[in-house]
Amino acid sequence: MEKIAKPGVKAPTRDAEATRNSILDAAEQEFAKVGLWGARTESIAARTGVTKAMIHYYFENKENLYKAVMERLIAKRRADLDSLCVDDLSPTDAVSAVVRNLLASIIQNPNVGSLMLLEALQNEGRYYMETSVGSLYGPLIESLKRGMQSGEFAQGDVVHVTANVVGMCVFYVIARDNLKSLWPEGTDLLSNEMCQAHIDSCLKMTLAAIK
Amino acid sequence: MEKIAKPGVKAPTRDAEATRNSILDAAEQEFAKVGLWGARTESIAARTGVTKAMIHYYFENKENLYKAVMERLIAKRRADLDSLCVDDLSPTDAVSAVVRNLLASIIQNPNVGSLMLLEALQNEGRYYMETSVGSLYGPLIESLKRGMQSGEFAQGDVVHVTANVVGMCVFYVIARDNLKSLWPEGTDLLSNEMCQAHIDSCLKMTLAAIK
């Protein structure tokens, strides 16, 4: 006879991979909000439905959990970028593609931006560097370089331009709770319409700024 | 006979205003790094040289201290902006002036950017709104509007453009610890030369993007 859980109480799943992932998901949320040091394992556990003992069982301690979250995020982002094959595109198309891709990724999961920014603010990029940042900016840098060399883009400091383009794309999403008062009360800055407007604005401004 | 402090031990200053300000300064540093919830009063006290009991004496609790820090910062920023009198300038000059002013302010004290961003991430802008954000973006918004109406600037969504310009200026400073790997090892992103390059890049890109 099958073992039945008490009424109202969720039966333990006993699925290692599922539990591990749900902890990672919950931790991503928590870390994206308050960073490594502000995060509470208790609060992460509460989001998952398992107890905090499980966090130590799977990740040993909070710091390791944080590393795992960062690694998962960065790996996904890099795979995303690789799939673009920007080298096969004209400089203008390549820049557009990278900007679109960055925006899509950060809008679909705003935690990406928050986590990386908190990492810079709180840990001086310690955990970010370990997995080599450069590659996340590489495609944009290379595309801008090509465009400047071919004369398609105006001359300028490639790396500063790169940082500024990323900042333009990212800021709206991560600072949205401060910015929201600039729009009529109740506007959802992450709604489809608002995001589309942001994407349009970023693309237009980026291309105008580099041409 | 004058009372002498024990050798090696600093004599208590007993200057209320000075103590209060030094607590605010230290708190600004700490909050800018880890935000309201990550901050430790002990750590704030350690930076000041007074004990944490003083924090409660002057501000009652950590939350009030945080509010005081935010208010001081925003008041300063607003005064800064008011002194520009952007309405007396042409749209182009006005935008340049605001951008220069924003950059100067955030470079001189990077805590401004960090604090406001952490506020958005961690508190949904709760403590920021209280002191009415809109006025900090007002001058830039109005200048852009004027420029678009006069035909000096291209048409576009004024508020999105505003947010994007601010993001472009701010991101470099607050995310510098992540970005630093894009430059040769050891480069100080807040050095005079690097800041000047950032300012140049922002001004050039902003004006190109809105024209």
Next chain:
DNA sequence: GTCTATATACAGATAGAC
């Protein structure tokens, strides 16, 4: 006004039952 000492609460981490 500033300190030391302490009350009280809560966090991260472990032990051991199931």
Next chain:
DNA sequence: GTCTATCTGTATATAGAC
């Protein structure tokens, strides 16, 4: 694999001496 109970350290905040 998951839970409950608990140990240990540390945080905010208070009390009271100076």
